[in-house]
Amino acid sequence: MASLKDVARLANVDASTASRVLRGDTRQAVRPETRERILRAAAELGYRPNASARSLRTRRSDTIALIVPDIDNVAFHAVIAGVETRAAELGYLVFLVDSRAIRDNEEDVYGRLIAEGRVDGLLIAYARMTDPLASQLQRRHVPVVFVNRRAEQAPASVVVDDAEGSAQAVEYLIGLGHRRIGFVAGAAGTDTARRREEGVRRALARHGLAFESRWVAEGRYTEAGGREAMTRILANGGERPTAFYVANLLSALGALAVLRERGLRVPDDVSVVAMDEHVIANHTQPPLTTVAMPLGRMGEESVQLLHRIIQHEPPDHIVIPDPPQLVIRASTAPPPTA
Amino acid sequence: MASLKDVARLANVDASTASRVLRGDTRQAVRPETRERILRAAAELGYRPNASARSLRTRRSDTIALIVPDIDNVAFHAVIAGVETRAAELGYLVFLVDSRAIRDNEEDVYGRLIAEGRVDGLLIAYARMTDPLASQLQRRHVPVVFVNRRAEQAPASVVVDDAEGSAQAVEYLIGLGHRRIGFVAGAAGTDTARRREEGVRRALARHGLAFESRWVAEGRYTEAGGREAMTRILANGGERPTAFYVANLLSALGALAVLRERGLRVPDDVSVVAMDEHVIANHTQPPLTTVAMPLGRMGEESVQLLHRIIQHEPPDHIVIPDPPQLVIRASTAPPPTA
DNA sequence: ATGAAAGCGCTAACAT
DNA sequence: ATGTTAGCGCTTTCAT
Numbered sequence: 001m002a003s004l005k006d007v008a009r010l011a012n013v014d015a016s017t018a019s020r021v022l023r024g025d026t027r028q029a030v031r032p033e034t035r036e037r038i039l040r041a042a043a044e045l046g047y048r049p050n051a052s053a054r055s056l057r058t059r060r061s062d063t064i065a066l067i068v069p070d071i072d073n074v075a076f077h078a079v080i081a082g083v084e085t086r087a088a089e090l091g092y093l094v095f096l097v098d099s100r101a102i103r104d105n106e107e108d109v110y111g112r113l114i115a116e117g118r119v120d121g122l123l124i125a126y127a128r129m130t131d132p133l134a135s136q137l138q139r140r141h142v143p144v145v146f147v148n149r150r151a152e153q154a155p156a157s158v159v160v161d162d163a164e165g166s167a168q169a170v171e172y173l174i175g176l177g178h179r180r181i182g183f184v185a186g187a188a189g190t191d192t193a194r195r196r197e198e199g200v201r202r203a204l205a206r207h208g209l210a211f212e213s214r215w216v217a218e219g220r221y222t223e224a225g226g227r228e229a230m231t232r233i234l235a236n237g238g239e240r241p242t243a244f245y246v247a248n249l250l251s252a253l254g255a256l257a258v259l260r261e262r263g264l265r266v267p268d269d270v271s272v273v274a275m276d277e278h279v280i281a282n283h284t285q286p287p288l289t290t291v292a293m294p295l296g297r298m299g300e301e302s303v304q305l306l307h308r309i310i311q312h313e314p315p316d317h318i319v320i321p322d323p324p325q326l327v328i329r330a331s332t333a334p335p336p337t338a
Numbered sequence: 339m340a341s342l343k344d345v346a347r348l349a350n351v352d353a354s355t356a357s358r359v360l361r362g363d364t365r366q367a368v369r370p371e372t373r374e375r376i377l378r379a380a381a382e383l384g385y386r387p388n389a390s391a392r393s394l395r396t397r398r399s400d401t402i403a404l405i406v407p408d409i410d411n412v413a414f415h416a417v418i419a420g421v422e423t424r425a426a427e428l429g430y431l432v433f434l435v436d437s438r439a440i441r442d443n444e445e446d447v448y449g450r451l452i453a454e455g456r457v458d459g460l461l462i463a464y465a466r467m468t469d470p471l472a473s474q475l476q477r478r479h480v481p482v483v484f485v486n487r488r489a490e491q492a493p494a495s496v497v498v499d500d501a502e503g504s505a506q507a508v509e510y511l512i513g514l515g516h517r518r519i520g521f522v523a524g525a526a527g528t529d530t531a532r533r534r535e536e537g538v539r540r541a542l543a544r545h546g547l548a549f550e551s552r553w554v555a556e557g558r559y560t561e562a563g564g565r566e567a568m569t570r571i572l573a574n575g576g577e578r579p580t581a582f583y584v585a586n587l588l589s590a591l592g593a594l595a596v597l598r599e600r601g602l603r604v605p606d607d608v609s610v611v612a613m614d615e616h617v618i619a620n621h622t623q624p625p626l627t628t629v630a631m632p633l634g635r636m637g638e639e640s641v642q643l644l645h646r647i648i649q650h651e652p653p654d655h656i657v658i659p660d661p662p663q664l665v666i667r668a669s670t671a672p673p674p675t676a
Numbered sequence: 677a678t679g680a681a682a683g684c685g686c687t688a689a690c691a692t
Numbered sequence: 693a694t695g696t697t698a699g700c701g702c703t704t705t706c707a708t
Contacts, residue, residue: 001453001455003684003685003686004685004686004687005685005686013694013695014694014695014696015685015686015687015695016686016687016688016694016695016696016697017693017694017695019686019687019688020687020688020694023687025687025688028693028694029693030693030694031693031694034693034694046453048449048450048453048454049454049685049686050394050454050455050684050685050686051390051450051454051455051456052389052390052391052393052394052399052455052684052685052686053390053394053684053685053686053687053700054685054686054687055390055686055700056388056390056391056394056684056685056686056687056699056700056701056702057685057686057687057688057699057700058686058687058688058700059700061390063456071409071415071418071419072412072415072617074410074412077409077410080409080436081409081436081438084436084438093433093450093451093456094433095431095432095433095434096433096434098418098419098422100419100422111386112386112389112431113431115339115384115386116386116387116388116389117339117388117389117390118389118401118431140339223617253617253618253620253621256621257620257621279410279561279591280591280618280621282591282595283591283594283595283618283621283622283623284621284622284623285621285622285623285624286623341700341701341702342701342702342703343701343702351678351679352678352679352680353679353701353702353703354678354679354680354681354702354703354704355677355678355679357702357703357704358678358703358704361703363703363704366677366678367677368677368678369677369678372677372678387701387702388700388701388702390700390701390702391684391700391701391702391703392701392702392703393684393702394683394684394685394686394700394701394702394703395683395684395701395702395703395704396684396702396703397684677708678707678708679706679707679708680705680706680707680708681704681705681706681707682703682704682705682706683702683703683704684701684702684703685700686699686700687698687699687700688697688698688699689696689697689698690695690696690697690698691694691695691696691697692693692694692695692696
C-alpha cells in the first residue's frame with residue numbers, strides 16, 4: 001500500500017509538497033507542472049492517505065456515529081437513509097450503532113467512539129439515553145445532536161413536528177365524525193411521546209372534546225406494547241372509543257391484532273390511524289391509515305447541524321418545517337351509526 | 339483527554355511500561371506494585387488509548403464493515419443483530435454500510451474503508467457486488483467473508499441452507515395436497531436465488547412434479563417485484579397454481595396484494611408461503627406462513643470466521659447447520675376441492 | 677523489572 | 693515554489 005513518501009519519491013518532490021497538492025491546499029502555490037507530476041504519481045500508485053495517520057495529526061476522523069434505539073423500528077429507516085445521504089455529501093463515514101447492542105455497556109461504546117477519538121461527533125436518536133451519560137458528553141464538549149428528541153440539557157436538536165402530525169391524525173378522525181377517541185401513546189418518559197400526546201390534547205381541545213385517561217394507555221413503541229395498551233383500554237368499562245390514534249406503527253400492528261381477536265371490525269366498528277408511514281401499512285389487515293413525517297429530511301438536517309457544530313459554529317434547535325402528510329387507507333371510516 | 343504520557347508521568351514510570359501494563363502484555367514481568375500504580379493513574383485520569391495512534395502503530399483498527407444490500411429488507415435485521423453481538427464479544431466495532439448509499443461510488447466507499455486502513459476486514463452480504471471489485475479485494479489480500487452468498491472467487495463464506503428451507507416450504511405445500519405450485523423467485527443472478535430455486539426443484543422432483551416455467555417469475559426480493567411476478571404468472575394462460583412459494587418476505591407482501599386485488603382468497607383459493615420470518619408476518623392479510631432461517635447465527639459465525647482470517651488462520655466455507663423452521667400461520671391450507 | 681529510542685504516515689509551521 | 697522539521701500517541705525492540 002503506497003504511502004505519501006512513495007508518491008513524493010516517484011514525483012521527485014518532498015512529502016510535504018505532495019501532501020499540499022493532494023489535499024488541495026490552496027494557501028501555498030505550486031507550479032502546475034509539479035502539481036501534475038504529483039497527481040500522476042498518486043494515481044499510478046493508487047495512493048490513499050492513511051486514515052489513522054491523518055487523524056492522529058489533524059484530530060479529526062471524518063466519521064460520525066448515529067445511535068438508534070432499534071433497527072427493527074422501521075420508522076428509523078427513513079432517518080438512517082437521510083443521514084447516510086447527507087453524510088456522504090459532506091464526506092463523513094457513519095457508524096450506525098443499534099442501542100440494543102450497548103444496553104449493558106453504554107459507557108463502553110461511547111468510550112470507544114468518543115474517548116478513543118474514532119468519531120468527530122454523535123447523532124443520538126436514542127430517546128432513553130441515560131442522563132448521566134448525556135451530561136458527561138456535554139462536559140467533554142463532544143459535538144452532539146439529538147435527533148427526534150428535545151432534551152433540556154441538549155445543546156442541539158433536530159425534530160419533526162410530532163404534535164402537529166398527531167393533531168392532524170386526530171383532527172381527521174374528528175372530521176369523520178368520531179367523538180370518543182382512544183390514544184395508544186408512546187414510551188413513557190420519552191420526548192416524542194410527550195409531544196405526540198400534546199398534539200392529541202390540542203386537537204381534542206380545539207373541538208371541545210375531553211382527554212379521557214381511561215381511553216389512553218402506553219404502547220411503548222413496540223408491537224407487544226400496542227397489544228397490551230389496546231387490551232387495557234378495552235378492559236376499562238363504560239363506552240369504548242370509536243376510533244384510535246396510535247403513536248407508532250409497530251404498536252398499531254399490535255393494536256390491530258387485538259381488535260381483530262376481539263371481533264371488532266376495522267374500520268366498521270373502530271377506526272385506527274397510526275403515526276409513521278411505511279410500505280407495510282399497505283399490507284396490514286386492513287391497510288392502515290398513517291401520518292407520514294419528514295423523517296428523511298430530519299436525518300439530513302441532523303448531519304448538517306452536527307457538521308456545523310464540529311466546525312465550531314453555534315448549535316441550534318431545528319424543527320423540520322415540512323408538513324406531515326396523512327396517508328389515508330382502509331382503517332378509517334365514519335363511526336358506526338349506533 | 340489524557341494520553342499515555344500523562345498516565346506514565348502520574349505513575350512515575352516510562353510510557354512503555356505503562357503501555358505494557360495497560361495492554362495486559364504478559365511477556366514481560368512488572369512488579370505488582372508498579373502495576374497497581376499505573377492502573378490507578380489510568381483510572382484516575384479516565385485514560386483511553388487513542389485509536390488512531392494505536393492503529394497507526396499496529397496496523398489494526400479493531401473495526402470491521404458489514405455491507406448489506408438494503409436496510410429495508412427486514413430479513414437482514416437478524417443478521418445485523420447477530421453480527422453486532424459477536425463483534426462486541428470479539429472487541430470489534432462495526433461499520434454498517436447500506437449498499438444503496440454506495441451504488442454510484444462503490445469504489446470510493448471500499449477505498450475509504452480498506453485502502454485508508456479504517457477496517458480490518460469486510461463482511462459482504464451484498465449479493466450484487468460487482469466482480470471487478472471482488473477480485474480487486476482479493477488481489478489486495480483484504481480479509482473478506484461473504485455472508486449469505488457463495489461466490490466462486492470468494493475465499494470464505496457463511497450461508498444458511500437456502501435450498502433446504504425452500505424445499506421444506508414446498509414439501510409442506512405438497513403435504514397439504516397441492517400439485518400445482520407457483521414460485522416467485524429471488525433476484526436473478528444472485529446466489530441465494532439460485533439456491534432457493536434449487537430447493538424448489540428438489541422438492542418438486544421428489545414428488546414427481548414438474549418445475550413449470552409458466553408458474554415461475556422473478557420477484558427481485560422487493561415488494562414491487564413480488565407484485566409484478568404474481569401479475570405475470572396469473573396472466574399466463576392455462577391452469578393456475580393452487581399454491582405459491584415466495585422466496586422473500588417483501589415479495590410476498592406484493593404477491594398477496596395482487597391476489598387480493600384479483601379477488602383470489604388466501605388460503606381458500608390459493609395458499610402462500612414465504613421465506614424469511616419477521617413479526618410483520620403476523621399482521622399481513624392473512625397472517626403469512628413463513629420459513630425461519632438461522633440468520634442470527636449466520637451473522638455470528640460470519641464475524642467469527644472473519645476474525646480468524648484476520649488472525650491469518652485459513653479461510654473456510656461454512657453452512658449453518660441449524661435446520662430451518664416452518665412457522666405456520668393462516669396463509670396456507672389444502673387446495674380447493676375443485 | 678524498567679527505560680530509551682525509533683518510527684508508524686501524515687500535516688503544518690516555518691525556513692529558504 | 694519547495695523543502696526542513698517536528699510531532700500527533702502509541703507500540704515494540706533492544707539495552708540496562
